[in-house]
Each structure stands twice: as structure tokens, then as C-alpha cells.
Amino acid sequence: MHTPSTEHAGTKGQQTEQLIKAAARTVFKRDGYLNARMTDIADEAGKSPGTLYNYFDNKREILHAMLEDFLNRVLDDGNPDPHGVYTAESLRSAVAVFWRTYTEFIPELVGITHAAAVENEFMHAWMQIREVGVRQIAGRIKVLQREGTTDPSVDPYVAASALSSMLEHSCYLWLGMNVQGVGRPESDDQAIDTITYLWSRALGIE
Numbered sequence: 001m002h003t004p005s006t007e008h009a010g011t012k013g014q015q016t017e018q019l020i021k022a023a024a025r026t027v028f029k030r031d032g033y034l035n036a037r038m039t040d041i042a043d044e045a046g047k048s049p050g051t052l053y054n055y056f057d058n059k060r061e062i063l064h065a066m067l068e069d070f071l072n073r074v075l076d077d078g079n080p081d082p083h084g085v086y087t088a089e090s091l092r093s094a095v096a097v098f099w100r101t102y103t104e105f106i107p108e109l110v111g112i113t114h115a116a117a118v119e120n121e122f123m124h125a126w127m128q129i130r131e132v133g134v135r136q137i138a139g140r141i142k143v144l145q146r147e148g149t150t151d152p153s154v155d156p157y158v159a160a161s162a163l164s165s166m167l168e169h170s171c172y173l174w175l176g177m178n179v180q181g182v183g184r185p186e187s188d189d190q191a192i193d194t195i196t197y198l199w200s201r202a203l204g205i206e
Contacts, residue, residue, distance in 0.1 A: 017055050020045050021069070024062045025107040033063060033111035034118070060122075063115060066108045067125060074101070074132075085147075086140045088205055092196040095167065098133075099192055102171040110176040130168070134160045141203065149204045163199055170195060 023045035027036045036059055042052045056062045084090070102109055112129070115122035137160035144150035150159075173179045174191060185191035199205075 013055075016047070016051070017065075020047065020052060020055055021062060021066055023047075024059070024066065028063075028107040028111045033059070033107075033114045060115070060119070063108070063111050063122070064125070067112060067129070070105050070108045071129065073105075084140060085143055086203065086205055088196075088200060091199055091203075091205060092192065095196045095199070096192050098167055099171060099175075099188060102175055106176050110172065113172060113176070130164060134164050137164060144203055144205070151204070159202070163202065166198065167195055 020041065024036070024041045026044050027040045031040065038052055038056075038059060039049055041059070041062065042049045045052070056065070086094075112122055112126050116126045134157065138156040141150055141154075141156040141159055145152045145154070145156065170191065174184060185194065
């Protein structure tokens with residue numbers, strides 16, 4: 001992950017770094033990470049390319065810094081108790097939180113998806129990020145299995161990864177790529193309710 005240099009540790013340096021990352025978010029969302037250029041980010045930030053390179057060597061470093069901000073935000077918001085019990089209400093709430101978070105961090109999450117397809121370092125970073133969620137979901141599934149709600153023969157980690165993949169890819173298609181056509185939900189609520197229903201049925205939650 002990106003580590004700010006001591007040279008840019010002051011208030012002005014931090015403000016410039018935040019400005020660059022904000023510009024990168026705009027460019028990544030508009031052009032896609034793979035098509036984005038450092039000169040485009042510099043233009044969006046209103047800075048010279050030379051100033052940009054004083055802070056980041058390339059767009060990979062910028063994306064790493066953005067992902068670090070994303071992880072810090074998620075951790076600051078607090079992780080749910082992995083041993084808590086999924087109910088119909090708490091499950092819908094969890095899906096809705098993921099949906100809203102994806103909406104807020106589209107440039108970062110679409111960016112890492114595209115970068116992971118061509119760069120192993122981002123595939124590794126992406127797997128680290130999703131592992132946090134998969135472990136949390138698996139912990140909840142284990143509780144449901146002990147209670148007799150979910151089939152105990154199902155591997156909780158494989159199930160968690162499969163359910164998480166459905167949620168992630170739905171967000172990627174409908175939010176990140178704004179895909180139109182057959183099967184697109186008419187509203188956020190319809191998407192959240194449908195995903196929640198499918199998860200509930202799979203886990204045996206009434």
C-alpha cells in the first residue's frame with residue numbers, strides 16, 4: 001500500500017495528496033482505471049504533471065492509496081460481530097450497507113476489479129479485501145448451522161464466498177458499470193430486497 005512520504009506530511013502536502021486522489025476518483029469513474037492517464041489526473045486536479053509525480057510515481061500508487069482510504073473508512077465504521085445471528089432484518093441491513101458502500105466507492109471498487117485482471121498485485125489486494133467480508137459471513141453461517149437453520153453439510157466459507165460473489169457482481173454490473181437491459185432492478189430497494197431474499201432462501205432464514 002501507498003505510504004505518504006515525510007516530505008508531504010504537512011497540511012499543504014496532505015491537502016494536495018487528497019486533491020490528487022479526488023481527481024483520480026473522477027478520472028477512474030469517467031474513463032476507467034485501465035484507460036486513465038496521469039496527465040488526465042493532473043488536468044482534473046489542476047496541477048502540473050510534475051507536481052503529480054512528486055506524490056505518486058504512477059496510477060497504481062494512486063489506486064493503492066485510494067484503497068487504503070477505503071479500508072480505513074470501513075474499519076472506522078466498525079465491523080459487525082462475526083458471531084452475531086442473521087435474521088431477515090439484519091441480513092437486509094447488511095446487504096443495504098454493502099450496496100451503499102459500493103455506491104460511495106465505485107471508482108475504487110471498479111478500479112481494483114479491472115486492475116486485478118491485468119496486475120497480480122491488485123488481484124492479491126482484492127482478495128485480501130474480500131476475505132474480510134467472507135470471514136464475517138462465514139462466521140454468521142456457522143451460527144446458523146449450530147442453530148439448525150442452515151444445512152450443516154455446507155462448507156460455511158465456500159457458501160460465504162459464493163453469496164458474497166453474487167452480491168459483489170450484482171453491484172459491479174448495476175452500480176459500477178450501470179448495465180441496462182433484461183434483469184436490471186428498477187430501484188435500489190428492489191435490488192437489495194431480491195439479493196436479501198436469495199440469501200435468506202439459501203441459508204434457511206425465515
